[in-house]
Amino acid sequence: MSQPRQSMTDPVRHPEAASSRTRTKRALVLLLLTVFVPGGAQVVAGNRSLGRKALVVTLSCWFVLLAVLAVALVDRGILIEVLARPLVQLALAVVLGLLAVGWLVLFVNTLVIIRPRLLAPGARAFAAAATAVLVLATSGVLGYGAHVLNTGRGTIQNVFASGPAFEPVNGRYNIMVMGGDAGANRTGLRPDTMAVFSVDAKTGKTVVISIPRNFQNAPFPESSPLRAVFPDGFNCGDECIMNALYPTVENQYADLFPEGSNAGAEAMLDAAEGITGLPVQGYVLIDMAGFAAFIDAMGGVRVDSGGWVPYRGAPRDDIPVRTRWFPPGELNLSGDDALWYARSRYFTTDYHRIRRQQCLQQAMVNQFNPQTVLTRFSGIMSAGEQLLETNIPQDQLGSFLNLADKSRKTPFERLTLGAPDFGTSAERFSTYPDFDRIRQRVDALLLEASGAAPAASSAPARSTPANDGASASATSGGAAAATTTAAAPSTAASIESGASEAPTTQPDGSPITEDYLIQLELTGQTDLISLIASTNDECSTP
Structure with missing residues (x-):
């Protein structure tokens, strides 16, 4: 069965017939979606299956961040004790590294969806530059965070002794x-x-x-x-x-x-x-x-x-x-x-x-x-x-x-x-x-x-x-x-x-x-x- 005529003329999924100005706006919106709602660009204009999986990860991350914020507001001490553990730092470093790679993949896919060849020369250069900057601001920051956590974990292991924690004496x-x-x-x-x-x-x-x-x-x-x-x-x-x-x-x-x-x-x-x-x-x-x-x-x-x-x-x-x-x-x-x-x-x-x-x-x-x-x-x-x-x-x-x-x-x-x-x-x-x-x-x-x-x-x-x-x-x-x-x-x-x-x-x-x-x-x-x-x-x- 052929797709409905309205679907074939939708400028979001089919920008070929859209005006140059519409294509530029579309490119900007898709990049912003990838920054603020990773997976959103794929859902509305690309591979919906990939987009849904990315959205699940995005919502899970927001849930974890809100839970961490709630714990910090109620008892910051619990959060400090958990985050100071080398195994927790290793796990967080791995998670941040994977998120950095995943976000990079989404940006590359978003750039494919944008179809730079359909953009005007000035808009094409802007889209490429904006993508590079946004990748550094997202995947780059997450990757650096993974590196910093791993550095901290190494310092703790090199400086502090192994063995169980000791108990207070007389409080x-x-x-x-x-x-x-x-x-x-x-x-x-x-x-x-x-x-x-x-x-x-x-x-x-x-x-x-x-x-x-x-x-x-x-x-x-x-x-x-x-x-x-x-x-x-x-x-x-x-x-x-x-x-x-x-x-x-x-x-x-x-x-x-x-x-x-x-x-x-x-x-x-x-x-x-x-x-x-x-x-x-x-x-x-x-x-x-x-x-x-x-x-x-x-x-x-x-x-x-x-x-x-x-x-x-x-x-x-x-x-x-x-x-x-x-x-x-x-x-x-x-x-x-x-x-x-x-x-x-x-x-x-x-x-x-x-x-x-x-x-x-x-x-x-x-x-x-x-x-x-x-x-x-x-x-x-x-x-x-x-x-x-x-x-x-x-x-x-x-x-x-x-x-x-x-x-x-x-x-x-x-x-x-x-x-x-x-x-x-x-x-x-x-x-x-x-x-x-x-x-x-x-x-x-x-x-x-x-x-x-x-x-x-x-x-x-x-x-x-x-x-x-x-x-x-x-x-x-x-x-x-x-x-x-x-x-x-x-x-x-x-x-x-x-x-x-x-x-x-x-x-x-x-x-x-x-x-x-x-x-x-x-x-x-x-x-x-x-x-x-x-x-x-x-x-x-x-």
Whole structure:
């Protein structure tokens, strides 16, 4: 039977008799259908069987996307935990790859249906160019998404350990974060930045307990193999400060730990448990260079600095010193700048930089949100492989990302096992620690963080009031060791005790500038510089 005459003259399926203008409109409509309703062009003007199959896939994708959106609105944590699993990422990468190929096939078929030879020369060139652009915007984006997911899956498998996720203890996860510095002038890797992150398994409320690099006499729990080697703790004097434990164990006692484990890191976990009384379940070791790359991948990090922070700058022809200064106020730091901001202890003390590290970590957590991850996923994953070594299982990553997302809603609580939370630096609490006091303070802070005890200030009063955001901070593991020189003990003591108020202007009343600070250094007025810099631990997140 012959087709009805109206069907044979339909310009959508039979454009031969249509006008040039109608053919051009038809081509544009078919391309738009392929973009917004994949399969629609085939149903109305081509192979209906192929079009129906494509429409089924299209409707299924829309259904899945709406379901994902509903889950995200109800409980985003579930979505984060599922998407963080390597097997889910592999499946999504395969699905996106197949969708990219399928959409490309539909565009090629749509171009055949359009019949470019029937178009005017200008319209023909437009149709070809438009098809190429739309293929890149659809199949190209899906293909790139598959590549990014596969990259993330590879990073997770390379960085995180295998094995089952561990359970919280007393409702909390306790993880030790260390910043590692294995520079050429170091004997082995020395984690000069150390902190225990205690995270509420339900709310994500986080307490950060910072351990100074010069902490001495660290005890070991009975379960540690080092208890037999150091029954009275790591107490051989100045050679046995906390950051020396890692290389000491790696070089001399690695055989005490299971083969294949990181003996130095395991020793640090045991010491942290002995110091705080908390069961420390895992570690994250962050490389300094990787930290800078990670910050750059995030697009920088913003902090509100309460004082002048020195760093080592490039030489200038007009001055013989290389000291440069980050000014007070809001700073948008690149990776290298963030590293200097957290490492610097010129003219101040180790305890100043610990508090800046805490602030910087809070800022990173605040900025490490789903929007940042989605827009910078590939760079973050690539930098992450350089950044981390950890014994946290892959299956734990989803729940930890979920907790990190929750933790952005409340500021971190922090405790430094030294000045200013335990006296001044001149009192040398880190050299002669009182472990009963430490554990009492840790227990009280955890109770406060859980809401089971009334809030109370744990830090002694200072003459210069701390910025409100300073207590809402956490340590930056990546901002690890410093190779700079600390302030002299007498200067440090006056800074910590608040003997004098930090000046905010020059003697003539004009604002303090970097050039003024450089001139003070040139004329040897280091005590005045230290006083001006004494507020640089007062930091908050904008």
